Amino acid sequence: MPKQRITKEMVVEAAFELAREGGMEQVLVKNIAARLGCSVQPIYSYCSNMEELKKDVQKRTAWFFQEYVAAHIEKEDYFHSIGKAYLLLAKEEPHLFEFYFLRKRSDRTIHSLEELYERECSTSTADFLAEKYAISLEAAKRLHLNMVIYNTGISTMMISSNFGIPMEELDRQLQSAYEIFLQQILQEKKQNV
């Protein structure tokens, strides 16, 4: 047989790039085939159908985001730098931003906020917060979860408002919410002593 020119990775990567440039509605077999310079057959031999391929594109996107955000964390300005990274991504990669926030979190159903947190959030952030503010790991996780929820709310609204709200304003809003959640945790700690 002819040696294999096309791999599953190439297919997913081409689909990812199309989605990145023009949104998921550009992920069409013929567009992928054109980009890879092949017919539609290789695409179907490595992916069962478009729906599955789009799930792979969403996973690829989640990975892209995690890499991007991890690379932009500044230890001194932990949370704010994460927030800024997301806002930057919203500006630079609006299409990807949409899949990332509106994606299904998992193939299976998630049954509690705890499970969602474990699945979504690396515990290193909670560890960091616990140490920085001398709070319990449990409190740090609550703080982190609140921020993730709030950030998801802001992001969903940004998407559905067509990305028209200025970054600075959203940045301020995130920052103010973070301070509110943090103050509450610190106060709770004071009262428990």
Place this chain on the structure above:
Amino acid sequence: MPKQRITKEMVVEAAFELAREGGMEQVLVKNIAARLGCSVQPIYSYCSNMEELKKDVQKRTAWFFQEYVAAHIEKEDYFHSIGKAYLLLAKEEPHLFEFYFLRKRSDRTIHSLEELYERECSTSTADFLAEKYAISLEAAKRLHLNMVIYNTGISTMMISSNFGIPMEELDRQLQSAYEIFLQQILQEKKQNV
């Protein structure tokens, strides 16, 4: 000509019911035609295309939600009853819930959180909160906006977790966030006196 049997309202209503029962992917011309007992032609004479029709279904959904929530508000338990109404809707109408929260907020781009707030939220809630807690209207709006953002975050996560997280848990989470935001406003007020 034969007298008009089909109206635009009938088309949108049939599409809405299909979407409600089986999600937006069931909104197909042939399904609408079957439900109305007509051919595809009337649908196209009243709606320019499926994309526009789906926008109308989203508007119809927003209206359905506002009616539902308004009917479930209890004055003594204002915010909690709103939160409960949304969670009930998520349970009873998962498909509608999805369009409602992931819909485009407007045909045009929204340029500030203020504009988003004006467009999304009736000021009567802010008025109510301002009076109840004797805070400024501006502070009440901030409180309300924070809750709308947080609620959007919770809802987006509920959708993307496949509605597996129990209502009671989400209810508790909303309630605790509400108390945190409220405490902060009350404390701010104390300091300003």
Place this chain on the structure above:
DNA sequence: TCTTTTATATAAATGGATTATATAATTTAG
């Protein structure tokens, strides 16, 4: 070298959106 295998190509089949054409019932002009 000849057969088998298989990666890719080409072509056909399916299904949904949309458009073009046809039909027949109601207005309306004469």
Place this chain on the structure above:
DNA sequence: CTAAATTATATAATCCATTTATATAAAAGA
């Protein structure tokens, strides 16, 4: 009171994307 014009709907055709079926040709193995 017709007959022409209008138009709501139906039927049929077209378009475009996904998916499947068949064909081809290059590599591997006997």
